[in-house]
Amino acid sequence: MSSNDLSFERAKEVIPGGVNSPVRAFGSVGGVPKTIVRSEGSRIFDVDGNGYIDYVGSWGPMIAGHAHPQIVKAVKDAADGGLSFGTPTPGEVTLAERLTATFPAMEQVRLVSSGTEATMSAIRLARGYTEKPKIIKFEGCYHGHSDSLLVKAGSGALTFGTPSSAGVPPDLVSQTVVLDYNILNTLEETFDNVGKDVAAVIIEPIAGNMNLVQGNAKFLGRLRELCSHYGALLIFDEVMTGFRVGPQGAQGLYGIEPDITTLGKVIGGGLPMGAFGGRREVMQKLAPMGPVYQAGTLSGNPISVAAGLATLDLISEDGFFESLTNKTRELVEGIEEHAKRAGVPFCASHVGGMFGMYFTDRVPETYEDVMGCNRERFNRFFHAMLDQGINLAPSAFEAGFVSSAHSEQDIRTTLDAAGEAFKVC
Numbered sequence: 001m002s003s004n005d006l007s008f009e010r011a012k013e014v015i016p017g018g019v020n021s022p023v024r025a026f027g028s029v030g031g032v033p034k035t036i037v038r039s040e041g042s043r044i045f046d047v048d049g050n051g052y053i054d055y056v057g058s059w060g061p062m063i064a065g066h067a068h069p070q071i072v073k074a075v076k077d078a079a080d081g082g083l084s085f086g087t088p089t090p091g092e093v094t095l096a097e098r099l100t101a102t103f104p105a106m107e108q109v110r111l112v113s114s115g116t117e118a119t120m121s122a123i124r125l126a127r128g129y130t131e132k133p134k135i136i137k138f139e140g141c142y143h144g145h146s147d148s149l150l151v152k153a154g155s156g157a158l159t160f161g162t163p164s165s166a167g168v169p170p171d172l173v174s175q176t177v178v179l180d181y182n183i184l185n186t187l188e189e190t191f192d193n194v195g196k197d198v199a200a201v202i203i204e205p206i207a208g209n210m211n212l213v214q215g216n217a218k219f220l221g222r223l224r225e226l227c228s229h230y231g232a233l234l235i236f237d238e239v240m241t242g243f244r245v246g247p248q249g250a251q252g253l254y255g256i257e258p259d260i261t262t263l264g265k266v267i268g269g270g271l272p273m274g275a276f277g278g279r280r281e282v283m284q285k286l287a288p289m290g291p292v293y294q295a296g297t298l299s300g301n302p303i304s305v306a307a308g309l310a311t312l313d314l315i316s317e318d319g320f321f322e323s324l325t326n327k328t329r330e331l332v333e334g335i336e337e338h339a340k341r342a343g344v345p346f347c348a349s350h351v352g353g354m355f356g357m358y359f360t361d362r363v364p365e366t367y368e369d370v371m372g373c374n375r376e377r378f379n380r381f382f383h384a385m386l387d388q389g390i391n392l393a394p395s396a397f398e399a400g401f402v403s404s405a406h407s408e409q410d411i412r413t414t415l416d417a418a419g420e421a422f423k424v425c
C-alpha cells in the first residue's frame with residue numbers, strides 16, 4: 001500500500017468517510033483521494049511526494065496560486081502580532097472598505113468565517129428586514145449547508161445524489177421554494193402566486209456548484225425586476241464568483257445590483273472567511289443596531305483578514321483578470337480540440353478564472369442539461385488526468401479553477417495529458 005492509501009485508511013477510522021467535507025472523498029469518481037501535505041504555485045504534493053497541477057485551488061480561494069510568498073508573508077506578519085483578539089481591528093475595517101469600494105451595491109458589510117455563515121445570515125437578515133417568510137432558491141445552486149438552504153442543493157449534495165439532507169425537518173424547509181435555474185416562466189408564475197410572501201431570492205448568478213452554468217442575462221434581469229416589484233430582496237451568492245469571474249464578480253459582468261451579496265473563498269485567500277453586505281438601510285437591521293441577531297467569536301479574524309487583503313492586492317494589479325481569462329480560455333479551447341480529435345462528445349465554457357467541462361454536445365444552460373452529461377466518461381477522464389499528474393475536481397458537478405500561478409508550460413502539460421485521457425474515455 002502507498003503512504004497515500006495508508007494515510008486515508010487511518011483517516012477513515014476517526015473521521016466520517018475520512019474527510020471533513022464530503023466531495024473530497026472521491027465518492028462519485030471512485031478510488032482513494034490524495035492526502036496532500038504541501039503546495040506551491042500551480043501544484044499540490046501528496047504524502048508520497050507526487051506533484052499535481054491543480055485546477056481545484058482549494059475549491060476556489062487560491063486564485064493567486066498556492067502558498068504565494070506575499071500572502072504567506074502577510075499571514076506570518078499578522079500571526080506575529082497575535083492570532084485573535086475578539087475586538088475591533090484596523091485590518092477588518094480595511095477589508096470592509098475594500099469590499100464596499102468594489103461592489104457599489106454593498107454599502108456595509110459584515111465579516112464571518114465561511115460562505116455557509118454568510119448565506120445563512122443573509123437569509124435571516126432578509127426575513128428580518130422584509131418581515132416575510134418565504135425564500136426562493138434554484139435547483140443545483142449551492143449556498144452552504146444551513147438547514148433552509150439545503151434543498152435540492154448542488155456541489156457535494158449533487159455528487160451524492162441526495163438533493164436534500166436527512167436531519168432537516170420538512171417544517172424548516174416548508175418556506176423554501178425551489179425553482180429551475182434560468183427558466184423564466186416558472187419564476188413569473190411563482191411570483192404571481194406567492195410574490196407578496198417572498199423575503200428573498202438567493203441565486204448564484206453564475207452557478208458553479210452544478211458544474212459551471214452561466215446565468216442567462218434576460219433571466220437575471222427579470223429576476224431583479226420581480227424582486228423590486230414585490231419587495232423581495234435579491235441575494236447574489238458570490239461566494240465562488242466574487243473576485244473570481246472578474247474584478248466585481250458576476251454582478252459587475254451582468255450590470256445587476258443585488259440587495260445583498262455574499263462572499264467567501266477568494267476574500268480569505270485560503271483561510272476561513274466569508275462576508276455578506278448590502279444597502280446600509282438593510283444592514284442596519286443587524287445586531288447591535290437592529291433586531292436581527294448574528295455573531296461570531298472568530299469573525300474578522302486578523303490572520304484571515306491579512307490573507308484576504310494580500311490576495312486582493314495581488315488580483316487588483318492591472319490586467320490580472322484579462323490574463324487569467326486568456327489563460328483559462330486557452331486551456332478550455334485546447335481541451336475541446338483534443339476531445340474533437342478523439343471523437344468524444346464534449347464541450348467546455350469559461351468565465352474569468354473559472355471553467356466547466358461537459359461530456360455532452362452543448363454547453364448546459366439548465367440543471368436538466370447538466371444532468372444529461374455523461375458521468376462515466378467524466379470519471380474515466382478524471383482518473384486518466386490524475387494518473388498523469390493533473391488534479392481536477394473529483395465530480396462532474398464541480399467547476400474548475402485556474403490561478404495566476406499556472407504557467408504556459410502548465411497549460412501545455414495539461415493539454416497533452418487531456419489528449420491521452422480522451423483516448424480512454
Ligand SMILES: *Cc1c(COP(=O)(O)O)cnc(C)c1O
Nearest residue numbers: 114115116142143144237239240
Ligand atoms: C462554497 C460555497 C458556499 C459555502 O461556502 P463554505 O465556505 O464552504 O461554507 C456557498 N455558496 C457558494 C456559491 C459556494 O460556492
